[in-house]
Amino acid sequence: MSVDFLHPGETVAVDKSVPALEMRGIGKRFPGVVALDNVDLTLEPGKIHALMGENGAGKSTLIKIMAGVYGKDAGTISLRGREADIKSPRDSLKEGIKVVFQEIALIAEFSVAENIFLEGYPTGKGGSIDWKKIRADAAALFKRIGFNVDPAARTGSLPVSQQQMVEIARALAHEARVVVMDEPTSSLTPNEVSLLFTVIRRLAALGIAVLYVSHKLDEVFEIADTVTVLRDGRHVSTRPIGQHTNDTLIQDMIGRRIENLFPRKRGAPGSKVALSVEGLSTAKKLKDVSFEAHAGEVLGFFGLMGAGRTELAKAIVGYDPITSGAISVDGCRLLPHETHTGVRLGIGLLTEDRKSEGLMGELPVYQNASLASLGAFARMGFVDKVSERKAVQDYVDRFRIRTPSLFQQVKNLSGGNQQKVLISRWLMRGLKVIVVDEPTRGIDVGAKSEIFALIDRLAGEGLAVVMMTSEMPELLGLADRIAVMCEGRLTAIMPRDEATQENILNAAIG
């Protein structure tokens, strides 16, 4: 059975009575967190199955097990009724499972056409790569799915949304029985999304089982036949989409009413400008961004993938160089444009990438927390360990950081507790402005509300909080004002009570 788009008109013989893929009792633990606990999932050939759940629900872990990226700790996987032993991505590909991951999985230096055939180069006489066929087949494939991009273009030179379409096209180039798409629309424009949906429906019509991973309700109602919901690593429900309403789906995903997630205790923000950014531009992304954030305010920045939120976060704390513009913290210019100036003036970044930019995983909790304020504990050039640990213990108590001891290696803490350690690091230092980038990425739902409460408390204590997020509920639940970015520009800034999902999304699309 070959898909295809390359060979139209071919009908696919599929035994529809046998599930294309069946996962039973899947379990997976990581240090400090149970990612999956006894999860079942059955994919029928020719059907579009949505997998839903909040960040941290276990969706990504489940598909990484399917793809052979992670091993499973418990459970079985069967393909077409036969138990399969998937130990590596190669095993998974051999079984005809094609996963389109959210992160771009293409070689930037290769041409688009070569990336399409990365999983298996067509070869001609004597095993030489048939480059002519690669270019022709890629061009034919693109034409058939209505994707207008030069197959000879260097992949790294394409915008993210087109790279994502290249990945989706790649899943179609080889024989596939199960196609998995992980949040495929996160960086696509509405036009591209409708094109994607056409492609997905055609895949299903060919008898391929499609697993569509998303947390966007409207998309799921539009495309899916069946929905499985995960929450906190557990299977919650699997039902035909017809049995669901918006409310029942949200109920299954969140497990409690959304208001409870965002307990607002702080008062109204002050009028004092804590952070002022004027005409900020960077070489790569940002174009003329200006805004102010007030003491005691949570200013939320929303944008689609590639809109420039992370770039803005890194630029305003002095981490990434800027080409023009002025940044002031409490009226003092951030000059020279370096992070140590930023820390001195009182602005710090809570990074979205805790592992590589935030934590030193091997070091104990207390050293991670005190990192930015070692000077305060220094006595004659030596760190006074006693007062250092006392100060950290203080934060551990205040924020209820769950750790067996101050000496626990921080990598063994759960995502939520790691995030609290990082917040402690900055608060110990005495900040005026804290920039938080995707504060709940990779954090269990249960711990999320604690992080929200913490952010609320930070603003309540008079900090200006600049929050970058791609989570609409987080944005609407926490922010006093909402700024929206698109392609490196600031396209809207509005008070919370004027913001709706529609006008935010419109501004995000540009």
Add this chain to the structure above:
Amino acid sequence: MSLASTDTMKAGPSMLARLVARQELALLLCLILVIAFFSFTAENFFSVRNITNVLGQASLALTAGIGCAIVFISGEVDISIGSLLATIALPLIIIMNDTNSLVLGISGALLFGLIIGVVNGYLTAYAGINSLIVTLGTMFIMRGGVYLYTGQRAIPDDAALDSFIALSDGRLFNVVPYSAVIAIVLLAVFAYVMQHRPFGRQIYAVGGNPEVARLAGYDVRRVKFTCFIISALLATVAGIILAARVGSAQHTAGLNFEFQVVAATVLGGVSLAGGIGSLTGMALGVLILQFLSNGLRGLGLPTEWQLVITGMIIIAAVAFDEAKRRRAIGG
């Protein structure tokens, strides 16, 4: 339904810009400039004899450079090749002296090279030790071993087989040294593999982004492992030619050779970061440095100055490259 915005189709560089941006073309221009400059300034530079001599001298670095570049492209480094040159000369010369057989001598040398490649590759790819450390270690171990075994005296090639001596002074059609012919053939074979065989593309993919390569079903560790074996075997070939040239197994053979090769490879645009560069670029890098050193000697400049100038050229070339890359990203 059109997906791509039309401007991305136009945003690609023009044909001319793309050609100029091609590293190989810029390097070729440099090589022509170097040759032209010395042709006018240095005596006896632009003659068939001198140019084929330089090719012969370059053949060691060209041969070992293929392996060096392939390991770089896979995202690792191999600096053990200089010591390997001295090491494999021992089995080569000893076996030939005992058996009077070139084939047995070369087989012994290749077997030794293979073992070293397996050790480097296993420790890097499967044991997960940083390749710089691994090959630094094997570099010292091999050099120390050679010193110990030889008592720091050369072992002469007593067999003096004609076929072996031909490797050093024989010339194809009486013009091109055999060593250069060997290097050019190997270069052609591996350039073809790197561009036109799935295995070659796997090496680029593994060096370009190992995670993506793994997701595409490649055995990243096996690819890296194989690259170290290729590198060791090619260095063995270079070592055999060197032994023929000096007519003995020398304990100091190939001292600093690894750094000459690394310098030429980097000059040739092969990135230490992996996934970027070509064997053609590496070969041009080797030739530029070799002609430069030959020409400077022709001008009567002392060797010390050649070192200084080589160092400056390498830094300048990589800085230029970096600036170009940054502009490409920033623009």
